[in-house]
Amino acid sequence: MTSRQLAALIGVSQSAVSRAFTPGSSISPAMRERILASARELGYQPNAIASMLSTNRTNIIGIVLSDMRNPFYPGLIERLTQGLQRVGRQSLLFNVTPGANIEEQLQAIRQYNVDGVIVVAATILSEKALSWAIEGRRSVLVNRLSLDRNITTVCVDNAAGVSAIADHFHALGRRKVGYVAGMTKTLIGRERRMAFVTRLAELGMTLVGSAAAGEYSYAGGHRAAQELLAEGSRPDAIFFANDILALGGMDALRDVAGLCVPDDVAIAGFDDIAMSAWPHYELTTFAQPVSDIVERSVELICNAPLGDGDARQEILSGRLIVRRSTVGAGGGPVDGDPRQSVKVA
Amino acid sequence: MTSRQLAALIGVSQSAVSRAFTPGSSISPAMRERILASARELGYQPNAIASMLSTNRTNIIGIVLSDMRNPFYPGLIERLTQGLQRVGRQSLLFNVTPGANIEEQLQAIRQYNVDGVIVVAATILSEKALSWAIEGRRSVLVNRLSLDRNITTVCVDNAAGVSAIADHFHALGRRKVGYVAGMTKTLIGRERRMAFVTRLAELGMTLVGSAAAGEYSYAGGHRAAQELLAEGSRPDAIFFANDILALGGMDALRDVAGLCVPDDVAIAGFDDIAMSAWPHYELTTFAQPVSDIVERSVELICNAPLGDGDARQEILSGRLIVRRSTVGAGGGPVDGDPRQSVKVA
DNA sequence: GTCCGTGTTGAATACGGATGCAAATCCCGT
DNA sequence: ACGGGATTTGCATCCGTATTCAACACGGAC
Numbered sequence: 001m002t003s004r005q006l007a008a009l010i011g012v013s014q015s016a017v018s019r020a021f022t023p024g025s026s027i028s029p030a031m032r033e034r035i036l037a038s039a040r041e042l043g044y045q046p047n048a049i050a051s052m053l054s055t056n057r058t059n060i061i062g063i064v065l066s067d068m069r070n071p072f073y074p075g076l077i078e079r080l081t082q083g084l085q086r087v088g089r090q091s092l093l094f095n096v097t098p099g100a101n102i103e104e105q106l107q108a109i110r111q112y113n114v115d116g117v118i119v120v121a122a123t124i125l126s127e128k129a130l131s132w133a134i135e136g137r138r139s140v141l142v143n144r145l146s147l148d149r150n151i152t153t154v155c156v157d158n159a160a161g162v163s164a165i166a167d168h169f170h171a172l173g174r175r176k177v178g179y180v181a182g183m184t185k186t187l188i189g190r191e192r193r194m195a196f197v198t199r200l201a202e203l204g205m206t207l208v209g210s211a212a213a214g215e216y217s218y219a220g221g222h223r224a225a226q227e228l229l230a231e232g233s234r235p236d237a238i239f240f241a242n243d244i245l246a247l248g249g250m251d252a253l254r255d256v257a258g259l260c261v262p263d264d265v266a267i268a269g270f271d272d273i274a275m276s277a278w279p280h281y282e283l284t285t286f287a288q289p290v291s292d293i294v295e296r297s298v299e300l301i302c303n304a305p306l307g308d309g310d311a312r313q314e315i316l317s318g319r320l321i322v323r324r325s326t327v328g329a330g331g332g333p334v335d336g337d338p339r340q341s342v343k344v345a
Numbered sequence: 346m347t348s349r350q351l352a353a354l355i356g357v358s359q360s361a362v363s364r365a366f367t368p369g370s371s372i373s374p375a376m377r378e379r380i381l382a383s384a385r386e387l388g389y390q391p392n393a394i395a396s397m398l399s400t401n402r403t404n405i406i407g408i409v410l411s412d413m414r415n416p417f418y419p420g421l422i423e424r425l426t427q428g429l430q431r432v433g434r435q436s437l438l439f440n441v442t443p444g445a446n447i448e449e450q451l452q453a454i455r456q457y458n459v460d461g462v463i464v465v466a467a468t469i470l471s472e473k474a475l476s477w478a479i480e481g482r483r484s485v486l487v488n489r490l491s492l493d494r495n496i497t498t499v500c501v502d503n504a505a506g507v508s509a510i511a512d513h514f515h516a517l518g519r520r521k522v523g524y525v526a527g528m529t530k531t532l533i534g535r536e537r538r539m540a541f542v543t544r545l546a547e548l549g550m551t552l553v554g555s556a557a558a559g560e561y562s563y564a565g566g567h568r569a570a571q572e573l574l575a576e577g578s579r580p581d582a583i584f585f586a587n588d589i590l591a592l593g594g595m596d597a598l599r600d601v602a603g604l605c606v607p608d609d610v611a612i613a614g615f616d617d618i619a620m621s622a623w624p625h626y627e628l629t630t631f632a633q634p635v636s637d638i639v640e641r642s643v644e645l646i647c648n649a650p651l652g653d654g655d656a657r658q659e660i661l662s663g664r665l666i667v668r669r670s671t672v673g674a675g676g677g678p679v680d681g682d683p684r685q686s687v688k689v690a
Numbered sequence: 691g692t693c694c695g696t697g698t699t700g701a702a703t704a705c706g707g708a709t710g711c712a713a714a715t716c717c718c719g720t
Numbered sequence: 721a722c723g724g725g726a727t728t729t730g731c732a733t734c735c736g737t738a739t740t741c742a743a744c745a746c747g748g749a750c
Contacts, residue, residue, distance in 0.1 A: 012700085026698065052705095053704095054704080055705090
């Protein structure tokens with residue numbers, strides 16, 4: 001059923017039908033109501049494809065992602081798509097895989113004329129491939145930095161987060177700290193590492209060892225934690241670049257190295273994924289403000305101006321979640337509630 | 346840049362440009378090569394929207410999902426979208442949330458003219474809302490059953506899976522079995538429960554207790570496991586309707602009830618999510634054949650005939666993964682490799 | 691009654707590519 | 721050189737909606 005057919009059936013023009021479905025268009029309330037009623041009755045719905053062709057707007061936002069196995073992302077994606085649906089947008093998923101030709105995978109972004117692109121692929125994508133793909137359309141990089149100041153980014157305050165962890169270790173009296181990185185090549189990986197090391201120095205603590213997992217995964221953390229110990233360093237606290245690494249690392253430290261957490265070694269992560277709260281882990285971590293991230297991303301992808309030079313870098317504040325992986329049971333500021341949270345500007 | 350502009354620039358007709366990009370169309374290799382070369386040079390790409398309008402095909406598959414928090418789904422979605430991309434389709438995500446009006450949320454499926462719909466929302470969606478949404482287009486229900494024999498489904502062999510678990514418990518000498526359901530209202534929930542109970546009876550074992558979590562989540566499993574014990578029953582083996590329930594349940598049994606797994610109680614789940622292999626859990630489970638599910642779903646959503654009465658119900662075979670949550674360390678058929686796997690037809 | 695402004699309506703056309711059909715070209719045999 | 725079939729090309733039209741523009745209706749002011 002097309003708008004023309006419906007129009008013919010009820011004796012109005014096709015324009016009228018189109019206007020009935022277009023908010024703010026020039027049509028009398030009576031006419032609109034009559035048309036909408038008939039449409040409901042006869043099962044007419046505007047064809048979105050034709051509408052896209054006319055208006056050059058698709059109401060589709062491309063979501064580029066690469067790392068669905070890090071449990072932080074599914075939750076983020078879910079809330080992003082819901083946030084977009086809430087404002088009448090749909091989400092077209094682009095799953096970028098490392099092996100194949102990235103540009104070819106992103107070609108569809110351009111062909112499908114998506115209105116905007118939200119990139120949550122922290123890894124993999126080169127800046128070059130990225131800027132080619134999003135050329136000429138709105139874009140938001142989530143949890144990823146860019147050297148290009150013309151690109152809008154939404155990101156937790158990494159420096160504040162890792163500093164909060166360092167401060168927390170310091171407050172606990174730990175002085176010999178280890179660091180486990182994920183991917184050392186990404187900007188965000190470097191930023192976290194750099195900020196952490198800087199803060200350690202300010203506090204007069206030593207970085208007694210570090211390792212790189214190479215990927216953000218449980219297995220990577222498991223491996224890297226052992227490497228860290230094999231170096232000979234015996235840290236009394238280890239900060240993992242994110243939670244999934246920390247969980248793998250914690251299991252390695254306990255099961256393989258036979259250490260006690262947090263007595264022998266305190267452990268902290270970053271992100272606050274669901275599993276970090278599980279009783280076996282109770283991981284102290286720096287929580288990403290997922291709601292804020294989603295809200296700002298949706299807002300920016302829909303309403304940001306498209307001109308040059310007005311890109312924004314939004315830094316959102318997270319929150320330190322203290323759990324037993326650093327303070328143990330009963331030992332420390334934890335009383336009834338096993339979890340304490342500190343907002344960090 | 347449009348096909349007409351490109352055509353004008355290189356002195357051919359718009360039709361020629363269109364044909365150059367349409368495989369199998371009537372055009373000489375020389376002409377095609379010339380056009381494609383110029384297109385590459387001048388940066389022309391066909392506008393997919395216009396193409397959709399002409400051909401009435403979008404190459405977009407809608408993916409309806411509701412339960413991104415069960416870790417089984419992110420992996421499935423990821424592989425589904427990749428599988429679809431591999432055959433030139435894109436994935437439009439529809440995240441159905443329980444609260445709001447379902448039909449309204451699914452309206453976009455119809456307006457966007459997706460070529461097909463893959464439903465991986467085991468929960469929530471009523472049959473009625475579903476059949477309205479997918480009316481007239483190809484659809485595949487993944488991991489979800491339907492009473493309507495005209496709907497194509499792709500599903501692991503639930504009966505074989507739960508029977509394998511029951512048999513495994515039996516072989517271990519366990520006789521007092523508990524069952525923790527997820528959502529009891531879903532068809533798949535009922536099927537698993539029924540098949541499990543039936544098999545127990547055949548083996549002469551007793552179902553000493555059962556509980557329903559109400560949702561497929563860690564917290565639900567944690568709660569339901571305690572309810573099961575509070576009933577007064579003391580099972581020596583518990584089967585959880587899926588892995589995430591089992592993980593929550595296992596932690597509850599250990600931490601809250603102080604039981605030893607598997608000595609006091611053996612535990613098994615269903616799905617084989619990544620975390621089930623983690624050393625703290627080592628959960629015996631029935632693994633879903635994710636690759637097969639993806640492969641069959643992609644195949645069916647692309648090539649299945651659209652007529653009536655030729656819907657298929659594909660039942661794929663899974664695999665029992667035996668880990669320490671049932672056989673313990675060293676005690677049982679597990680030797681060097683902590684994991685043993687048994688294919689189940 | 692006339693005039694003008696405001697608010698509605700319909701006819702016509704644009705959006706960019708696909709395709710049926712007719713015209714043009716090619717290739718080959720004679 | 722010519723005819724005939726096969727292949728290639730271009731023209732015209734269509735897909736379904738949005739939007740411009742002109743036409744029209746209505747109401748109030750003079």
